[in-house]
Amino acid sequence: MREKLLRWGLRDRDENVRKAAGKLFRDRWIEDCAGIPEEAPADGEGPPPNFEALQELLERIDVVNSGVENGVALEAMKGFWEGRVDYREAVVFDNLFWDTLSAESVFMARSFNDYCRNEGSNKLEALVEEKMPEVTKLAYYLQRYINVLVEALKRVAQQVPEEDExxxxxxxxEFIVEQLLHIAHSLDYSDEVGRRKMFALLRQSLSVPDLPEEATKLIVETLRGICASDAAGEREFVSxxxxAVADIHDTIMDEPVDEDVDESFHSARSEVSETESSSKKPKAEMSEEELQDKSIKEIMVNMKCLHIVQCMLQNVGGNLQQNVDLVAMLNNLVVPAVRSHEAPVRERGLLCLGLCSLLDKVILVTPLLFYNFI
Known part of the structure; x- marks a missing residue:
């Protein structure tokens, strides 16, 4: 209910209502969490900043759900940092803070970082540079929490459905990793040592098949920001x-591939696979359940590969035909996916094909006629 009240107030068409909602959040609600009485002190000074109360307030507005992109928590915290200079000056992000991150504390750090960097103030820029960790240290913490997330995902995959703790x-x-990636995306990578550390970490993390889609999307966007903005940087980014896509796809290659098979993403090519299977006998008979599990795994891996490619294409602006890696990706992954008999794979393949057509208008006509997509 608090989250709804805050959303309705901060997004009201009346400016007075929006201001009142912001003041309610940054003054009254945080005082309630801190247990501060309504009567003002005799000396006229307000209560000191209480960051435990701020984290409790974020917990009460369900920051895990309201702190996503376009969520109301981002708007509320922007107004909070703007109106509470005392909290802005007193906040400390020390080693203990980063070692014991929670959803509320990491969102507090992310919102502080966003506010200071987006206001265009030299004073705020200096403040955030002073309080936030350097790139190398943030990469260390990001790697740590990504490892924790991957281990948690593996435990969930192995547990019984009733156990939801x-x-x-x-x-x-997952939320903690996403917020750290938002912070990483905004950092200055002029320091080559920090840049290489973060680049290697993101490249390694992108190859993890179990990583959630939102975290994957943020990793791709951060990688693009680390690479140079010129054509050479874009080629490095695509490569x-x-x-990473090839590494993920290799996870479904449980047995050696015949030498005459030279297509990287043949598992998405349903028609070709059916033709080959009819002419070649499998080395070992598989049960129906094993075949079904293998088929599901292939679909999930191909969906993951296509999602990464989709995120990549959304961050590319050069001509497709001038990048041999993009041309190979189109022919070996996107086209087979569009021809797949599996609806989810085909749908995501069409999304990637549409993004490719924005980079090369010829694709709008030629591939549709050549491959008979429709």
């Missing part, structure tokens, strides 16, 4: 992302 913990860990 681990699943709730996984949601929080690194497609290497």
């Amino acid at each position: 681990e699943e709730e913990d996984t949601v929080e860990q 690194v992302v497609l290497e």
Whole structure:
């Protein structure tokens, strides 16, 4: 209910209502969480900043759900940091803070970072540079929490459906990783040592098949920000992302591939696979359940590969035909996916094909006629 009240107030068409809602959040509600009486002190000074109360307030507005993109928590915290200079000056992000992150504390750090960097104030820029960790240290913490998330996801995959305590913990860990990635995306990578450390970490993390889609999307966006903005930087970005895609796709290659098979993403090519299977006998008979599990795994892996490619294409602006890696990706992954008999794979393949057509208008006509997509 608090989250709804805050959303309705901060997004009201009346400016007075929006101001009142912001003041309610940053003054009254946080005082309630801190247990501060309504009567003002005799000396006229307000109560000192209480960051435990701030985290409790974020917990009460369900920051895990309201702190996503376009969520009301971001708007509320922007107004909070703007109106509470005392909290802005007193906040401390020390080693203990980063070692014991929760959903509320990491969102507090992310919102502080966003506010200071987006206001265009030299004073705020200096403040955030002073309080936030350098790139190398943030990469260390990001790697740590990504490892925690991956382990939590593995535990959830192995547990019985009735036990949902681990699943709730996984949601929080995923949120923590996402907020750290938002912070990483905004950092200055002029320091080459920090840049290389973060680049290597993101490249490695992108190859993790179990990583959730939102975290994957943020990793791709951060990688693009780390690479240079020129054509050479874009080629480096595309090459690194497609290497990660190939690594993920290799996870479904449980047995050696015949030498005459040279297509990287043949598992998405349903028609070709059916033709080959009719002419070649499998080395070992598999039960119906094993075949079904293998088929599901192939679909999930191909969906993951296509999602990474989709995120990559959304961050590319050069001509497709001038990048051999993009051309190979189109022919070996996107086109087979569009021709797949599996609806989810085909749908995501069409999304990627549409993004490719924005980079090369010829694709709007030629592939549709050549491959008979429709």
